[in-house]
Amino acid sequence: MQALIVNEHGPLEKISLGAFPDPQPGKGEVLVDVHAASVNFPDLLVIGGTYQHLPPRPFVPGKDLAGVVAAVGDGVTRVRPGERVIAQVEHGAFAERCVVREALCFAMPEKMSFAEGAAMGLVYLTAHYALLERGQFRAGETVLVTGAAGGVGLACVQLAKALGAIVVAAVSSAEKAQVARENGADHVMRTDVADLRDSFRKQVLDAVGKRGVDLVLDSVGGDVFDACLRVMAWCGRLVIIGFAAGRIPEVKVGYLLVKNISLIGLQSSDYRERTPEKVREVQAHLFALYSEGRIRPHLMAVYPLKDSLAALRTVQQRKVLGKVVITIR
Numbered sequence: 562m563q564a565l566i567v568n569e570h571g572p573l574e575k576i577s578l579g580a581f582p583d584p585q586p587g588k589g590e591v592l593v594d595v596h597a598a599s600v601n602f603p604d605l606l607v608i609g610g611t612y613q614h615l616p617p618r619p620f621v622p623g624k625d626l627a628g629v630v631a632a633v634g635d636g637v638t639r640v641r642p643g644e645r646v647i648a649q650v651e652h653g654a655f656a657e658r659c660v661v662r663e664a665l666c667f668a669m670p671e672k673m674s675f676a677e678g679a680a681m682g683l684v685y686l687t688a689h690y691a692l693l694e695r696g697q698f699r700a701g702e703t704v705l706v707t708g709a710a711g712g713v714g715l716a717c718v719q720l721a722k723a724l725g726a727i728v729v730a731a732v733s734s735a736e737k738a739q740v741a742r743e744n745g746a747d748h749v750m751r752t753d754v755a756d757l758r759d760s761f762r763k764q765v766l767d768a769v770g771k772r773g774v775d776l777v778l779d780s781v782g783g784d785v786f787d788a789c790l791r792v793m794a795w796c797g798r799l800v801i802i803g804f805a806a807g808r809i810p811e812v813k814v815g816y817l818l819v820k821n822i823s824l825i826g827l828q829s830s831d832y833r834e835r836t837p838e839k840v841r842e843v844q845a846h847l848f849a850l851y852s853e854g855r856i857r858p859h860l861m862a863v864y865p866l867k868d869s870l871a872a873l874r875t876v877q878q879r880k881v882l883g884k885v886v887i888t889i890r
């Protein structure tokens with residue numbers, strides 16, 4: 562089969578398009594003819610060799626796919642050949658075929674396209690876990706989302722808005738501000754400012770009032786995380802999703818003590834391993850919200866497999882608005 566292949570970790574330019582052995586489904590596994598796959602920031606870390614889980618080389622990257630079930634292994638009961646599904650994998654989505662665990666393979670709503678399906682996996686699951694499971698969001702609360710025009714960020718904006726939040730989006734450009742607004746942000750803060758520390762505090766408190774925000778969903782880290790800590794309400798919670806800015810923040814914990822602030826970690830892939838039944842529940846909720854027209858992935862661009870490098874570069878260069886998708890067939 563045709564696939565995007567990583568022979569050695571390194572810069573994106575080292576990946577190649579070529580023939581790769583067809584995967585075979587084992588017990589409890591499903592073989593999917595992949596139609597579309599979406600790019601996630603962690604793909605860059607996997608390709609570069611700095612991610613926490615790295616497969617042996619050579620391997621096919623890609624974590625999110627949508628396609629049609631081609632065959633099933635022994636013991637598979639929930640999906641059938643011919644069914645349209647989305648699935649999440651640790652790697653292997655940027656290829657014509659991929660083997661996935663039945664537990665992480667979900668029949669798609671009828672009106673959802675393959676491109677939308679591929680874009681509705683990891684980032685929406687992560688946003689759901691961040692907002693509800695880890696963030697313990699309650700309707701009416703103020704939720705600040707950083708990197709709000711990115712994949713995880715825009716999913717957080719849409720989901721928080723759909724579930725009754727006052728949404729505050731933090732972004733680094735006018736174009737990203739517009740996308741955040743169009744997807745449900747009530748207030749938009751700019752992070753591309755001189756003196757982020759003080760300017761961000763003023764922007765946020767001017768918008769939501771002196772009390773500050775109840776919940777922060779942060780996928781950026783670095784200086785943006787530091788600025789967020791200064792705008793939290795008493796008993797506020799901050800969910801740590803990622804460090805797209807590159808710096809893992811360090812916290813003076815005295816600050817948490819004096820304001821009763823909770824810092825909460827999230828690694829959504831752990832739920833896949835530890836509580837697959839919970840993943841099914843969350844995915845069903847996301848599909849229901851999609852079918853009701855309350856959330857919908859924002860597809861910035863769709864590239865054919867041969868132009869995968871351009872798709873990956875859009876994310877690497879911090880240009881992505883929502884999601885970029887690679888069509889495989």
Ligand SMILES: NC(=O)c1ccc[n+]([C@@H]2O[C@H](COP(=O)([O-])OP(=O)(O)OC[C@H]3O[C@@H](n4cnc5c(N)ncnc54)[C@H](OP(=O)(O)O)[C@@H]3O)[C@@H](O)[C@H]2O)c1
Pocket residue numbers: 600601602603683684687707708709710711712713714731732733734737752780781801802803804805806807827828829830876877878879881883
């Ligand atoms: N915890 C989990 O389970 C989990 C799951 C999925 C992803 N993640 C992590 O969440 C983060 C976001 O992932 P994503 O797929 O949403 O990424 P994305 O679509 O590329 O969005 C990342 C956002 O971060 C901001 N950013 C700030 N500095 C950046 C830089 N130097 N390079 C790129 N972006 C930068 C950008 O917003 P502005 O330009 O507006 O600042 C961008 O929109 C990543 O760190 C990823 O590893 C974690």
